[in-house]
């Protein structure tokens with residue numbers, strides 16, 4: 001089989017190499033120093049980060065990673081590799097030639113440098129960048145863009161580049177999410193709870209300054225609810241993973257679940273459409289921490305719906321994104 005002139009760079013956030021305080025500290029130091037993620041004035045942020053956060057947070061967060069670690073490594077990376085392999089197979093079938101697909105993380109390994117070099121070695125001079133973030137945010141998608149530009153700095157010549165900015169309302173994405181909910185209902189004998197779509201949050205200030213992320217999340221949620229034919233009182237959306245003292249996007253997932261538990265909502269099905277792969281924020285924060293929030297407040301049944309990971313309909317969506325965005329290549 002011949003090889004296409006273009007390759008695909010699948011990008012995701014990054015994750016520690018090991019579930020240890022040292023590895024988590026290295027990871028957080030790189031991640032939280034990115035101005036796209038935390039935009040506080042540098043000298044002050046340096047003091048807070050090094051004087052406080054990196055001294056206390058790694059030990060606690062490492063315990064969380066330890067509890068979700070898989071035999072092959074961190075879930076985010078394990079699912080990323082599965083997505084990479086499945087997309088490669090699907091693209092070979094669709095295009096009738098090999099399409100190199102590399103996985104790159106904004107922070108840590110595999111780095112943009114490693115992935116970029118692998119694509120160059122495969123002989124491609126056109127790269128389609130596919131950040132695995134359905135909803136655009138400066139803190140994620142724009143950070144991929146910056147990091148890639150940085151990795152390309154030493155190059156004497158650039159590849160031709162295209163970047164998929166977001167796919168929050170793509171019909172195949174909405175279908176895949178809706179299918180994952182239907183599969184979940186079917187696995188539980190058709191029993192349905194109130195559907196909570198919980199998205200990773202960002203500071204409210206970022207949205208006030210023009211980050212379209214909350215609008216994208218609202219559209220995704222509404223389209224999924226419509227696809228499932230849910231009434232207004234059968235679903236809700238909220239934001240999780242708050243960090244620091246500033247106000248983040250509301251309503252907060254933890255507070256929503258506590259008040260539902262108190263108000264007599266008995267059964268919740270929870271999903272996290274912003275995560276293309278299961279990771280710490282879903283397997284620990286949603287599966288464990290927020291289950292406790294709901295159940296301790298009086299809730300009874302709490303069921304987490306897995307991320308799209310390497311589901312066939314998710315890979316079909318990614319394939320369709322690649323097809324659309326490589327027109328003319």
Ligand SMILES: C=CC1=C(C)c2cc3[nH]c(cc4nc(cc5[nH]c(cc1n2)c(C)c5CCC(=O)O)C(CCC(=O)O)=C4C)c(C)c3C=C
Pocket residue numbers: 013014015016028032037038057061074076133137139140200201202203213241243274275278279280281
């Ligand atoms: C401090 C600010 C943060 C912003 C803004 C933010 C936005 C954001 N993040 C994701 C996706 C993921 N975040 C993950 C972990 C994680 N996120 C933050 C902070 C911010 N995120 C921290 C400090 C951490 C690490 C864990 C912790 O210390 O609590 C992950 C999981 C990584 C893993 O290894 O499993 C993902 C994925 C999105 C989509 C987003 C904005 C839209």
Ligand SMILES: [Fe+2]
Pocket residue numbers: 200241
């Ligand atoms: Fe995050």
Ligand SMILES: [Fe+2]
Pocket residue numbers: 241280281285
């Ligand atoms: Fe978290």
